[in-house]
Amino acid sequence: MDNQTKNPAGLIACLALYEIGSTTLFLLAAEAKQDAWIAMTIASLVGFFLLSVYLAMHRLDPERDLFALCRAYLGKWIGTAIGWSFVGYFAYESSRNLRDLVELTSQILLNDTPLFVIALITIVVVANTARYGARVLFLCSLVLFPFVVVGYLLLVVMLAGQHLIHAVSLLPVLENGWQPIFKAAFPSLVSFPFGQTILFLVFFPLVRSRAPGFTRSVYLTYGGVSIFLIAMNELILFVLGQSIAEKVTFPLLESVQLIEFSQVFERMDILFVFVLYLGLGVKLAAFYIGAATGFSQLTGIGYRKGVFVLGAAIFGISFLSPNYTHHIWMGKVVTSWFTIFQIALPLLLFMVMKIDGGKKSSGRG
Amino acid sequence: MNVSERPAEPAIVERLRHRFGGSSDFIVRLIQEGPKDRCQYAVCYIDGLVDKNLLAFLLEAVVAEAREGAGMTQDLARSLTSRIPVGSLTAPESEEALVHAILNGEAVIVGNELTFELSVAIPGGPSRAVEEPSSQTVVRGPKDGFTENLADNVSLVRRRLRTPDLRIENRVLGRYTRTKIAVFYIEGIVQPVILEELGRRLDAIDIDGILESGYIEEFIQDTSWTPFPTIQNTERPDTVAGHLLEGHAAILVDGTPFALILPVTFFKFFLSSEDYYQRHDIASFVRMIRFIAFFVSLLLPSLYIAVTTFQQEMIPTTMLISLAAQREGVPLPALLEALLMELTFEVIREAGIRMPRVIGPAISIVGALVLGQAAVQAGLVSGAMVIIVSFTAIASFVIPALGMSAAIRLMRFLLMVLAGSFGLFGVLAGMIPLLLHLVALRSFGVPYLLPIAPLKWMNFKDLFYRLPWRTLTERPAVIGSRNPRRQPRRGPKREGTRK
Structure with missing residues (x-):
């Protein structure tokens, strides 16, 4: 009965929550102004291409995860080094999510609680999640997914029901030409959130990925979530307008706050924080598990111990920025570096795998 | 009652007396009849574990047998079987088996000229009548509940599942209590993996006493470190029957009205048997x-x-x-x-x-x-x-x-x-x-969270809501998937609904 947990449905749900993740927290492609949706569409198409590369890599050698692939095809030394860089990348992404979550909590829910207390609680909860491993995270995502869907649906219905959506701010199209659009799309939009699916190269081997329709459902999920993200980004712009949306810390929550429902449901943003938490938490845990998997593979230390070590590391890294503004600025700086992990290294690995022609693949078919 | 002048009891009786240490409820009835007291039989039993009426029949039969003086063991066996209307006849092979037979509510017939001992199962003793279960009541549905008597409970389940595929496997657990437990399942529906695992876990139990099914539950559950029950208990025979039909196994324990049902998932605990009887x-x-x-x-x-x-x-x-x-x-x-x-x-x-x-x-x-x-x-x-x-x-x-x-x-x-x-x-x-x-x-x-995690859409027919019986054509997946068909699938149009 153990094969029940190898069902790909959980991974699909996890992928959806992961891609939603912290994305809706921010206003994306603000530089492109009313053409943000074009920038996001282009970025998501690039992300789609990257995802197809990752899937192709997985199909070439379905038994190995990202770290094993690196070591098998790039040689022991280079592979291990690149594996370590991926561990670092995943851990850093995880710590960024942790900081996002902590800042969100501190600003909306617990104004007086010190940041490190919130971070400590969060990292304990997430480390406990990571301790169970990726499969349990997938199953957990299955349970959480409906809550997220219902949350966003209610949000849209309520915003629409209160006539808060003003779909006029789309025009004029291409007012400033294509340049700001491409500037917004590359590299920041590609690397966050669309290119982050690289993490799933660690997870694909855990499920029955050769089940019929697996690839299609991954693509469909990615496409659906991309459309959803573009729509949510536009929704923020429609509700708040360009100038306000650019300036507030959490534009989506700001728009939720406008909802007032028969004087009974006020401050819906507090409830909506929980929907955001689910996405953030899944993403945080997924990166954490990815990093811990790599850590235990590369060092030979047991997975549970790796979870402990990485928990301490992620907790520490999340305090690199002295304040939230610095954290956001850092995010903009590092995204261009992330293209190394999302585009350069995977493409290199993919080419080596192609040249190798599956010689080193283990027991395929 | 006892004839003291003759020390001619069979040797085994002395050993049994010694074994029971002169307990007051261990009764030896000596029967000495016939010419020159040739036939000497002794009937040993525990007062309170045997049925008084059946015992009377048995004694009468043994007395008559002794009086007629046939003396041949085979004849005794034959005439006893013909004389006693109920109860199975066995011949325990060791003294230990003899002791256990007596403790199981059997009357043992020993004799000087018998080459082996005969054991007649006439269990009895005080027991509660079948009553409405006190812990799980329903408005609509059967009102009978399990009692403390395993034999009664077995019949309550068997009466609902009159199929030769209903299998009941008995075991004895507890070094002192020697509690009888019965594992129920329907052959062809239950997953063999589950039965094997259950057998392994039951085999591992070695304890002095089992006083309630809760003991067994704690021993066979997957982990003790959870507040959530991973084995369901019920007082209702219809609940047991319903679960057996869905591929679960059940354990009934002598001495308690609470039966165990396993494996069980989280959502099962929110279901009542009445859900299936109501619209x-x-x-x-x-x-x-x-x-x-x-x-x-x-x-x-x-x-x-x-x-x-x-x-x-x-x-x-x-x-x-x-x-x-x-x-x-x-x-x-x-x-x-x-x-x-x-x-x-x-x-x-x-x-x-x-x-x-x-x-x-x-x-x-x-x-x-x-x-x-x-x-x-x-x-x-x-x-x-x-x-x-x-x-x-x-x-x-x-x-x-x-x-x-x-x-x-x-x-x-x-x-x-x-x-x-x-x-x-x-x-x-x-x-x-x-x-x-x-x-x-x-x-x-x-x-535990099946069918949500992992996802099994089919089981949603009977989860947060229950669809009409007509549409529940399949048993729930995973536990009942060995034999999925519950009723033939009907076409969209039903016959006989329109005139």
Whole structure:
């Protein structure tokens, strides 16, 4: 009965929550102004291409995860080094999510609680999640997914029901030409959130990925979530307008706050924080598990111990920025570096795998 | 009764007497009849474990046999079988087997000229009549419940499943209690993996006594480190039969009316057998109520604490004013207030179960009036908190399975403390590990949160709602998937519905 947990449905749900993740927290492609949706569409198409590369890599050698692939095809030394860089990348992404979550909590829910207390609680909860491993995270995502869907649906219905959506701010199209659009799309939009699916190269081997329709459902999920993200980004712009949306810390929550429902449901943003938490938490845990998997593979230390070590590391890294503004600025700086992990290294690995022609693949078919 | 002048009892009787150490309920009935007292038989049994009427028949038969003086063992066996209308006849091979036969409510016939001992099963003794189950009542549905007598319980299940595929495997557990337990399953539906695993786990039990099925439950459950029950218990034979039909196995234990059902998933604890007897729409509605009650029972006090302590801005202004007015003069913070009230309720509840029945009304007066109304009037707790705690308490009784509502009660206290310390964030920080625990939990290898995680769409037909029986053409997946077809699938049009 153990094969029940190898069902790909959980991974699909996890992928959806992961891609939603912290994305809706921010206003994306603000530089492109009313053409943000074009920038996001282009970025998501690039992300789609990257995802197809990752899937192709997985199909070439379905038994190995990202770290094993690196070591098998790039040689022991280079592979291990690149594996370590991926561990670092995943851990850093995880710590960024942790900081996002902590800042969100501190600003909306617990104004007086010190940041490190919130971070400590969060990292304990997430480390406990990571301790169970990726499969349990997938199953957990299955349970959480409906809550997220219902949350966003209610949000849209309520915003629409209160006539808060003003779909006029789309025009004029291409007012400033294509340049700001491409500037917004590359590299920041590609690397966050669309290119982050690289993490799933660690997870694909855990499920029955050769089940019929697996690839299609991954693509469909990615496409659906991309459309959803573009729509949510536009929704923020429609509700708040360009100038306000650019300036507030959490534009989506700001728009939720406008909802007032028969004087009974006020401050819906507090409830909506929980929907955001689910996405953030899944993403945080997924990166954490990815990093811990790599850590235990590369060092030979047991997975549970790796979870402990990485928990301490992620907790520490999340305090690199002295304040939230610095954290956001850092995010903009590092995204261009992330293209190394999302585009350069995977493409290199993919080419080596192609040249190798599956010689080193283990027991395929 | 005893003929003392002759020391001619069979040797084995002396050994048995010694073995039982002269216990007063070990009875040896010597029968000496016929010419020159040639035939000497002894009937040994334990008073209280045998049926008095059958024993009379047996003794009569043995006496007659002795009087006729046939003396041939084969004839004795034959005439006894013909004379005794019920009871199976066996010949225990060792002295140990003989002792166990006597302890199982058999009467053992030994004789000087018998080359082997005969054992006649005439079990009896005091037992309760079949009554309505006290822990799981239904409005519509069968009203018979299990008793403490395993034989009666077996017949209650067998009467509902008249198929040769219903298999009952007996075992004896407990070095001193030698408790009989019976494993039930339907061959062809149950998964062999589950039976193997169950057999392995039962084999591993080695304890001096089994007094209730709870002992076995603790020994065979997947993990002891969870508040959630991974094995269901029931007093209802129809519940057992229904589960057997879905591919579960059941364990009945002699001496208790509570049968065990396994493997079992989380959502099973929110189902009642009545759901299947009522109309599907009513049953579905009641089920939804139960799931809502689950969340209320788990979360309501902690949400109240979190919102009133940390997120007051969520409360509508008018309500906030009235709440603030109520809390005026309440000396305790909301968390302590709630913990105090919840603990008080738990005490009243426990008292209600343990106290002698005649004192019942006194407790309700003290509980309702003194602790409820007077506490509010005295300004010790706020009225809103009393409402919250009472509604939570009532909601926890909506869940049909006691084991599940007990688990929820435990979790409720944890969540309250978290809510009091970190508000809604604390509630979420408590709920996520809880969810992960449930997701990772297994019952005999079956994921506990099936069919949500992992996803099995088919099982949704009978989960949060129940579709009409006509559409439930398949057994639930995973546990019942060995033999999925429950009824033939019908076409979209039904015959005979239109004239």
